[in-house]
Amino acid sequence: MEGSRQCxxxxxxxxxxxxxLFVHGILEGPEQFRPLMKLLETQGISSAALLLPGHGSDGAAFAGSRMRQWQEYTEAAVIHFKKQYPHVIIVGHSMGGLLAMQACQNPLAAPDGIFALGLPLCLGVRYKGVEEVCRAFTGTLAPEHESARAVLRTCSISHVRLYQCVGWGPQYAALLGLCRRMRQMLPKLNCRMCVVLSADDEFVSLKTVSLLRRVRPDFQVTVLPDSGHFYLSGKDKKVVERCFLSFLSKIQSGWK
Structure with missing residues (x-):
């Protein structure tokens, strides 16, 4: 992977x-993970955040990318880092959590654990969320509020033209298919997992919470009361950090 943009x-x-290893969601980028990466530095833990194919550019580049590329890119990164480190954990936001679960089906790319934020096992799309994302990548979302700034930090696609969005159908159809497959895979998933969801998520239904607690009571599930899919309140950021460090500690204790 020398010379690539994998990291x-x-x-x-x-x-x-x-x-x-941090894996972002659809239309997103790695910038959102900087706070957690800085936290890991204080713990003496290495980290890397991917930029998936078709992301970090314009609407045409995204239209030319496919789910299979994102899956293969994620798995290749895990395999690569497993050659350098005894242990690899994936932190995934939104679709990134689904890609982490998918990687578990490949024995060579299976992580030691998954920390998933905004995991979209059950979707619940709201108009507000779609509007903010569309305005973010067309450059019309003014960063007047913290929630808007969170969307702008997270989205990595810019200079989008309306006609380009017509070519995004295959990506979103594939995302729906991935959601369905991961729901089916959930009972058989052989990986330790912690899931953090938001009560006011604009894209993920809280049915995901009941599904996880019913099917995988062994997973740690936390619901943030004052946050959305992209925006985290100051209080909830602290909750995420505590959950994250606790999850890492529990996994690391099993290696001693």
Missing amino acids: HISSHIPGAKLLV
Whole structure:
């Protein structure tokens, strides 16, 4: 992977035995993960955040990318880092969590654990969320509120023309298919997992919470009361950090 853009953002700590791989969602990018990556540095843990194919550019580049590329890119990254580190954990936001679950089906790419934020096992799309994302990548979303700034930080697609969106159908159809397959895979998933969802998520239904608690009571599930799919309140950011560090500690304790 030398010379590739596989690690758009990375922080490698000498002597670290664990690397945390961050995988973003559809239309997103790695910038959103900087706070957690800085937190990992204080813990002596290496990290890398992917920029998936077709992202970080314009609408035409995104239209030319496919779900299969994103899956293969994620799995290739895990395999690559497993050669350098004894342990690899994936943190995925939205679709990134689904890609992490998908990677578990490949024995060579299976992570030691998954920390999923806004995991879209059950979708519940709201007009507000769609409007903000559309305005973000057309450059008409003014960063007057923290929620708007969160969308702008997360979305990596810009300079989008309306006609280009017509070519995005295959990507979203594939995302719906991935959601369905991961719901079916959930009972058989052989990986430790922590899921953090938001009560005011504009894209993910809270049916995901009941599904997880019914099918996988062994998973840790936390619901943030004051946050959305992209925006995290100050209080909820602290909750995410505590959940994240606790999850890492539990997994690492099993390696000793």
